[in-house]
Structures are given as C-alpha cells and as structure tokens.
Amino acid sequence: xxxxxxxxxxxxxxxxxxxxxxxxxxxxxxxxxxxxxxxxxxxxxxxxxxxxxxxxxxxxxxxxxxxxxxxxxxxxxxxxxxxxxxxxxxxxxxxxxxxxxxxxxxxxxxxxxxxxxxxxxxxxxxxxxxxxxxxxxxxxxxxxxxxxxxxxxxxxxxxxxxxxxxxxxxxxxxxxxxxxxxxxxxxxxxxxxxxxxxxxxxxxxxxxxxxxxxxxxxxxxxxxxxxxxxxxxxxxxxxxxxxxxxxxxxxxxxxxxxxxxxxxxxxxxxxxxxxxxxxxxxxxxxxxxxxxxxxxxxxxxxxxxxxxxxxxxxxxxxxxxxxxxxxxxxxxxxxxxxxxxxxxxxxxxxxxxxxxxxxxxxxxxxxxxxxxxxxxxxxxxxxxxxxxxxxxxxxxxxxxxxxxxxxxxxxxxxxxxxxxxxxxxxxxxxxxxxxxxxxxxxxxxxxxxxxxxxxxxxxxxxxxxxxxxxxxxxxxxxxxxxxxxxxxxxxxxxxxxxxxxxxxxxxxxxxxxxxxxxxxxxxxxxxxxxxxxxxxxxxxxxxxxxxxxxxxxxxxxxxxxxxxxxxxxxxxxxxxxxxxxxxxxxxxxxxxxxxxxxxxxxxxxxxxxxxxxxxxxxxxxxxxxxxxxxxxxxxxxxxxxxxxxxxxxxxxxxxxxxxxxxxxxxxxxxxxxxxxxxxxxxxxxxxxxxxxxxxxxxxxxxxxxxxxxxxxxxxxxxxxxxxxxxxxxxxxxxxxxxxxxxxxxxxxxxxxxxxxxxxxxxxxxxxxxxxxxxxxxxxxxxxxxxxxxxxxxxxxxxxxxxxxxxxxxxxxxxx
Ligand code: CJB
Numbered sequence: 172x173x174x175x176x177x178x179x180x181x182x183x184x185x186x187x188x189x190x191x192x193x194x195x196x197x198x199x200x201x202x203x204x205x206x207x208x209x210x211x212x213x214x215x216x217x218x219x220x221x222x223x224x225x226x227x228x229x230x231x232x233x234x235x236x237x238x239x240x241x242x243x244x245x246x247x248x249x250x251x252x253x254x255x256x257x258x259x260x261x262x263x264x265x266x267x268x269x270x271x272x273x274x275x276x277x278x279x280x281x282x283x284x285x286x287x288x289x290x291x292x293x294x295x296x297x298x299x300x301x302x303x304x305x306x307x308x309x310x311x312x313x314x315x316x317x318x319x320x321x322x323x324x325x326x327x328x329x330x331x332x333x334x335x336x337x338x339x340x341x342x343x344x345x346x347x348x349x350x351x352x353x354x355x356x357x358x359x360x361x362x363x364x365x366x367x368x369x370x371x372x373x374x375x376x377x378x379x380x381x382x383x384x385x386x387x388x389x390x391x392x393x394x395x396x397x398x399x400x401x402x403x404x405x406x407x408x409x410x411x412x413x414x415x416x417x418x419x420x421x422x423x424x425x426x427x428x429x430x431x432x433x434x435x436x437x438x439x440x441x442x443x444x445x446x447x448x449x450x451x452x453x454x455x456x457x458x459x460x461x462x463x464x465x466x467x468x469x470x471x472x473x474x475x476x477x478x479x480x481x482x483x484x485x486x487x488x489x490x491x492x493x494x495x496x497x498x499x500x501x502x503x504x505x506x507x508x509x510x511x512x513x514x515x516x517x518x519x520x521x522x523x524x525x526x527x528x529x530x531x532x533x534x535x536x537x538x539x540x541x542x543x544x545x546x547x548x549x550x551x552x553x554x555x556x557x558x559x560x561x562x563x564x565x566x567x568x569x570x571x572x573x574x575x576x577x578x579x580x581x582x583x584x585x586x587x588x589x590x591x592x593x594x595x596x597x598x599x600x601x602x603x604x605x606x607x608x609x610x611x612x613x614x615x616x617x618x619x620x621x622x623x624x625x626x627x628x629x630x631x632x633x634x635x636x637x638x639x640x641x642x643x644x645x646x647x648x649x650x651x652x653x654x655x656x657x658x659x660x661x662x663x664x665x666x667x668x669x670x671x672x673x674x675x676x677x678x679x680x681x682x683x684x685x686x687x688x689x690x691x692x693x694x695x696x697x698x699x700x701x702x703x704x705x706x707x708x709x710x711x712x713x714x715x716x717x718x719x720x721x722x723x724x725x726x727x728x729x730x731x732x733x734x735x736x737x738x739x740x741x742x743x744x745x746x747x748x749x750x751x752x753x754x755x756x757x758x759x760x761x762x763x764x765x766x767x768x769x770x771x772x773x774x775x776x777x778x779x780x781x782x783x784x785x786x787x788x789x790x791x792x793x794x795x796x797x798x799x800x801x802x803x804x805x806x807x808x809x810x811x812x813x814x815x816x817x818x819x820x821x822x823x824x825x826x827x828x829x830x831x832x833x834x835x836x837x838x839x840x841x842x843x844x845x846x847x848x849x850x851x852x853x854x855x856x857x858x859x860x861x862x863x864x865x866x867x868x869x870x871x872x873x874x875x876x877x878x879x880x881x882x883x884x885x886x887x888x889x890x891x892x893x894x895x896x897x898x899x900x901x902x903x904x905x906x907x908x909x910x911x912x913x914x915x916x917x918x919x920x921x922x923x924x925x926x927x928x929x930x931x932x933x934x935x936x937x938x939x940x941x942x943x944x945x946x947x948x949x950x951x952x953x954x955x956x957x958x959x960x961x962x963x964x965x966x967x968x969x970x971x972x973x974x975x976x977x978x979x980x981x982x983x984x985x986x
Contacts, residue, residue, distance in 0.1 A: 204220075207223070212284050225263075225264060228271055236408040239407050242984045250495060251979055253499050254471065254499065255326070261310065262297050264295035266401075266653065269656070298356070301450070305540050308540075316400075319966060321979055324478075331415075339799075342779030343779075358399065359396040359397070367472070370391075371465060375560050375561050394415045407984050414473045445462065468511070489516065490530070497534065506604045506611075507559070510565040510611075511562065512527075512530075512534065538645075543728065547604070550602045552600040574591070574592060614641055615641050619849045621847075622644075623643065627642045646968065647968060662701045680961040683958055702813075702816070711814065721759070722760070722761045722803060734821065736898070739781060740893050740897050754944065757798060759799070812836055816943070820845035823925075830848075847867070858959045
C-alpha cells in the first residue's frame with residue numbers, strides 16, 4: 172500500500188461509531204484507561220486520568236480526521252501549506268472538547284467515575300512554540316482554514332523547549348526552561364515512517380553531465396508528528412505537522428561507548444538533536460546564530476520533501492505542482508524554501524532552471540509582519556556558504572537573473588540595483604531574506620491596511636515599483652472560537668441569547684445584530700454583570716475599578732514606558748490632592764521581553780517597582796493599582812481579555828504591523844486607547860471615533876519628527892511639568908532606586924518618540940476617566956465595540972487569502 176493512497180478504501184470500513192452520550196463516553200474512558208494506560212480507576216493517578224481523557228476526546232476527532240483525509244485525497248485539490256517557525260496553539264483539551272461537542276458529557280463521565288473534572292483538565296499544558304503575535308496568528312489561521320474546509324497543512328518545528336517561562340525575582344524578569352512535553356503530549360500522532368533526511372555543510376561538485384551535486388557533511392533525520400486542527404461546526408480536521416531532529420543511525424558510536432567514552436559516543440546525536448531543542452536559541456554567539464539558520468533549513472527541507480511526497484500521491488507532472496500547491500511563508504524564517512525547491516527541482520529532478528523557477532515563483536507567497544528595518548532578517552554569506560554550500564550558489568544565480576531584470580527596467584540606476592540585490596555588500600556580505608522572499612514568490616502581503624501601504628511605499632518600495640501587482644493587503648484576524656467562545660463563555664451566552672442563536676461563532680459579522688441591544692438598559696446591565704464576573708474570575712480586587720490592560724510582548728516601540736509615565740503621573744496627582752476622589756483603576760501589564768533585550772527588561776523591572784511603591788502607599792492604593800502577573804501566554808490572555816475595560820494600543824504610529832490583541836480586546840467589549848497604528852486604524856473606522864480614544868502623532872508626523880533631525884525629548888521634559896515630575900521621580904530613585912536606565916534613554920534619544928506623545932496620551936486618559944463615570948454610556952460603547960468588530964474574525968482573513976492569494980476552494984467532508 173502506498174501510504175495515504177488507500178484512504179478512500181479504508182474510509183467506511185464500518186468501525187463502531189463513538190457514542191455521543193455521557194454513558195458511552197464513560198465506557199470509552201474506562202476502556203482507554205485500561206488498554207492504553209494499563210490501569211484502572213482505582214489505581215489511576217491524575218496524570219493517568221488526564222491522558223485518558225485527552226485520548227478519549229482525541230478519538231472523536233481522529234474519526235473526523237480520517238474522513239477529512241479521504242475527502243481531500245479524493246478531491247485532489249489545491250492545498251495550502253503554511254510554513255511557520257512559530258505556533259502558539261494554546262491548550263488543546265478545552266478546544267478539542269468544544270469542537271468535538273464532548274465538553275458536557277466528558278465532565279459528567281469524569282464525575283461518574285469519581286474524578287474531579289477541574290483537577291484532571293488542569294494538567295493540560297499549553298505548547299508554547301512561539302513568541303507572540305506571529306505565532307498566535309499562525310494558530311488562528313489554521314483554526315479558520317479548518318473551519319472553512321480549506322485543505323491545509325501547517326508545518327513547524329517541535330521544539331523540546333518552547334518559549335521560556337517568565338518569573339520575577341526582585342521585580343526582574345528571569346527565564347526558566349519550558350519543558351512542556353516532559354510528560355509526553357497526548358495530542359500528538361507520531362509518524363516515524365514519514366521521516367525525512369536533511370543535509371548540512373559539505374561542498375558541491377559537478378558530475379560528468381555538468382549537473383551540480385551537493386556532497387553534504389552532516390546528515391540529520393527529521394521525525395514528524397502531527398496535532399489535529401479541527402474546524403468548528405464542520406467535520407474537517409486538518410493537521411499541523413511538527414518536525415523533531417534526530418541523529419542518523421550512525422550517530423551513536425558503539426565503540427566509543429564500549430571504551431567508556433559515554434559523552435563522546437552520543438556527541439553527534441546530541442549535536443543533531445539540538446536543532447529542535449529550543450525555540451529561538453540565544454543568538455549572541457556565532458554557534459547560536461548558526462543554530463537558528465540550521466533550524467530554518469531543517470524546517471523547510473523536511474516540509475518540502477513531505478509536500479512533494481503528498482503531491483506525488485495523486486500527481487506526476489511537475490507543471491501541475493503550483494496548481495496543486497500554494498506555500499505561504501509566515502515571515503522570512505522559512506524563506507530558504509525558495510532555493511531549496513529550486514535545488515530539488517533542478518539538481519534532484521533534472522528540470523531546467525527556467526521551468527523550475529517558474530514553478531517555484533508560482534508556488535510561494537510571502538507574508539511580511541514588520542516595518543522595523545532591524546527586524547528584516549539577513550544572514551552572513553560566510554555562514555550561509557558553510558552551512559548550505561549549494562543554496563548559496565542558487566541564491567547567487569537567482570540574484571543575477573533578477574538584477575538583470577532590474578537593470579533592464581531601470582537602466583543606469585546603480586543605487587537601486589544595490590538596494591534591491593539579494594546580497595548586501597556593505598559593511599559585510601549578507602543574504603537579505605526579505606528580498607529573496609519577494610523575488611521568489613507570486614504574492615507579498617502586509618497584515619493591516621496601513622502596514623501594507625507602508626511596505627509598498629517605504630520598506631519594500633523598490634520592489635513595489637517593479638512589481639506593483641505582487642503586493643496585497645490581508646488584514647489579520649483572530650479566532651472567535653478561542654478568543655470569544657472559549658475565553659468568554661458568559662459573554663458568549665449573552666450574545667447568543669441576544670442574537671437568538673450561536674451562528675455568530677462562525678459568521679462573526681452577525682455580531683452587528685447586537686447594535687440595537689446597546690440601547691436596551693436591561694441588556695446593558697447584564698453586559699456589565701458579565702464583565703464584572705470576568706474580573707472576579709481573574710482575581711482582580713474591586714470589580715467596579717476600571718480594568719486597564721496592556722498585554723503584549725515588551726518592546727520599546729510598543730511603548731509600555733508611555734503607559735508607565737501615565738501611571739506615575741496619576742500617582743503624583745493622587746498624592747498631591749489628598750481628599751479628592753479619583754476614578755479607581757487597575758492597570759494590568761502582562762508580557763515577556765526577549766532574554767537579551769536589556770532596555771525592555773529595565774522597563775519590566777521599573778513597572779514592578781512602581782507597582783510595589785503604589786501598593787505600599789495607602790493614600791494612593793484605593794485609586795490606583797498596578798498588577799503584573801508573570802508568564803503571559805495564550806492561557807493567561809484568555810483570562811485577562813474578557814475582564815478588560817480599556818485596551819492599551821499605544822505603539823508609535825508606523826511601527827506596529829497590525830496587532831491582534833487589539834482585535835481580541837475590542838471583540839470582548841474593551842474600549843481602545845490607541846494611536847493611528849497597525850490595525851487600530853481599521854478598528855476605529857469600524858467601531859466609530861466616538862467609541863475609541865485616539866491620541867498621538869500619526870505616521871507622517873512621526874516620520875517627519877524622527878527624520879527631521881531636530882527631535883529633542885528634553886524640550887518636552889522641560890516644557891511639561893507633569894512629565895518632568897514623572898521622569899524626575901524615576902531619576903531621583905523614588906521607586907526603590909530602579910529604572911534610571913529607562914529615564915536616561917527617554918531623555919537621551921527616545922527612539923520611539925514617547926515624550927512627544929506623552930501629553931496627548933495623558934489627556935486621552937483623562938477623557939477615559941470622564942467617560943467611565945457615565946456607566947450607561949460606557950456600556951453602550953462597549954457593546955458597540957463588540958457589535959462592530961466582526962470584521963476581525965480570522966475566517967474573514969482566511970477568505971481574503973483564499974480569494975486574493977491562494978485561489979483555493981473548500982473541500983466539504985461528508986459522512
Ligand atoms: N510580529 O510577532 C511578531 N514577530 C515578528 O517577528 C514580527 C512580527 C507580529 O506579528 C503579528 C501578526 O501579524 C502582528 O499583529 C504584530 O503587529 C507583529 O509585531
């Protein structure tokens with residue numbers, strides 16, 4: 172049997188269908204406990220119970236998965252392959268119970284067996300295989316693709332250690348390893364027979380026929396496993412396939428082992444397995460940087476071979492490859508897929524360069540997620556050459572042909588050629604991955620309207636001039652299942668009641684039907700009660716206090732330091748006016764800083780110091796509280812977002828590509844205080860200017876101020892008494908002596924124009940306080956934020972990709 176080719180035969184072989192009653196679920200729990208864990212209820216540990224529950228839920232989806240594979244195989248459709256170095260999938264148990272419709276019966280069955288459902292489900296861990304927005308976007312898009320019945324596979328790396336666990340020690344961030352799969356991962360299906368071989372290092376040679384051969388210096392195995400990606404309200408279950416590195420058979424040296432050299436005996440295997448050891452290995456050393464490049468090639472090489480294997484199940488003609496395959500590159504991390512596909516087609520399959528190049532370009536599409544020039548990846552040519560000697564030749568060849576095209580289009584424009592070249596020459600020769608990604612794909616997209624415009628006008632301007640038709644916008648979106656239905660069950664019930672049904676979960680534009688209810692006082696009361704209950708669930712003290720949240724990665728461009736200056740200003744106002752009452756606020760920060768990003772870590776430490784100072788001051792603490800729970804992740808976000816009244820989206824205009832937390836918060840009824848940056852603009856356009864607190868420079872003004880060369884943060888400090896007081900308090904050591912680096916950096920250079928936006932920000936916050944005092948009006952605006960944010964569903968995002976870029980059609984899975 173050819174693996175995969177017999178799907179339609181196996182389908183309908185008539186396995187006993189899994190039951191939908193609590194009693195049947197209980198029977199299946201007992202059976203799995205016995206046959207798969209080898210134990211009984213009497214002697215089961217909580218871990219046994221958890222793993223058994225997971226398997227029993229998984230079984231329900233596995234049956235759908237088999238039917239999905241059969242239907243997709245029969246249709247031989249155009250597939251979407253999503254390549255991403257990051258996935259932040261969130262916990263699987265709750266999701267899979269919801270999607271399989273077993274949530275209620277599973278709980279009943281557990282209780283019947285004398286097990287506490289909360290205790291058992293608490294053992295489900297979140298696979299933190301990503302850093303932030305980009306990784307979570309990948310998960311939301313997979314969810315939406317399955318929900319829309321689009322045949323898709325996500326490819327990624329199965330890191331042994333995901334994003335670090337954050338702790339605070341004396342207010343400082345410390346990082347601990349995230350050994351998420353130490354107990355195993357019941358959601359994973361290992362597929363060792365789909366193992367691939369990945370090569371590194373070595374050199375190239377020409378054979379007698381003039382073909383280039385790569386003689387590699389290292390061989391590593393890539394072992395796949397997959398997790399299920401169920402769609403909501405449909406039978407489609409797609410997969411995300413994750414690769415794990417293993418040493419080849421020869422990597423264990425028995426003779427050394429026998430000689431007692433135990434470490435040396437496994438040296439090679441350990442070296443190979445390090446490739447999938449950690450997400451984003453420290454890149455402060457040369458070997459760390461090389462390991463990252465190795466990870467990227469490991470992901471694309473194994474994934475492409477798997478994609479080709481799948482193509483060959485039903486197809487044989489290479490010219491059909493782009494008709495059956497679209498590969499979406501999630502940022503530049505998987506861009507090596509472009510020269511790798513060229514190598515496979517030319518060197519291994521013997522296609523002509525021109526045909527291979529036509530196929531390659533048609534197959535790939537590239538999503539850019541940034542505007543920061545320093546975030547556009549480049550790799551030193553010498554490292555690239557050493558690790559991937561054949562690929563550098565291919566990149567040179569691609570570049571030569573490409574630059575000829577540029578020279579023909581723009582004769583005598585040497586500077587343009589230099590800017591567009593895939594190879595940077597000065598100060599060091601480096602491969603520019605974004606340039607390679609634009610040259611080797613049929614479509615390039617930004618992730619919000621402003622971002623896509625700035626990409627075409629500034630960051631990738633030369634390319635947009637050459638190929639305007641290649642550039643698209645696809646505004647990001649979020650999964651309404653994960654971030655409304657699952658995160659906020661109480662609000663979801665109220666919405667369902669208000670709309671007279673739950674079709675909104677897969678058709679989010681229906682939220683518009685809530686608009687008239689904003690005028691209904693009893694609905695508003697219930698809306699408020701839900702918000703307050705969510706605050707209590709989160710464990711915030713006073714539910715009447717305005718919950719002001721800033722939850723995202725720590726980065727200077729996102730400007731947590733601006734929020735902090737506002738907090739210190741408010742602290743001073745309260746101290747200066749004893750006896751006056753203030754709007755009580757709870758400011759909640761959550762987020763991680765990259766371990767080597769010292770400026771961001773100083774901001775974290777200062778926030779914790781300010782929080783402690785305020786907490787210790789009985790004159791201030793009734794009105795102001797700062798909380799900073801450690802270790803922000805998808806799970807924590809799902810608790811915080813439903814409790815938020817105010818969403819802080821305060822990046823410097825022109826820096827945040829899109830943001831997606833902004834969408835999640837608006838959908839859960841938070842009002843935004845924000846700049847005209849990223850998707851904030853589209854949120855404001857939709858929810859209405861009256862329901863959004865706008866402040867700050869816009870992008871042209873920010874560019875002009877920054878590039879004008881005359882920006883002086885000190886001038887703002889000198890002119891604004893409250894700002895001066897806030898910065899002086901830090902400089903004078905009022906917060907346990909912490910944070911001088913933050914103040915110095917703001918007064919010295921202030922890369923992200925924090926001080927320029929301080930005054931309008933504080934004024935906007937005063938407007939927030941005033942608005943909050945009119946409870947009914949605030950609630951009305953909160954409801955309108957939800958009602959008008961249906962556009963930000965990832966389902967809409969995926970439909971945009973499908974119609975504009977992928978040109979794919981759904982495959983419906985039937986019984
Ligand atoms: N983003 O999370 C990341 N990591 C990167 O390396 C580059 C960008 C974020 O991607 C999100 C999804 O598109 C955006 O919403 C966000 O603005 C961007 O910073």
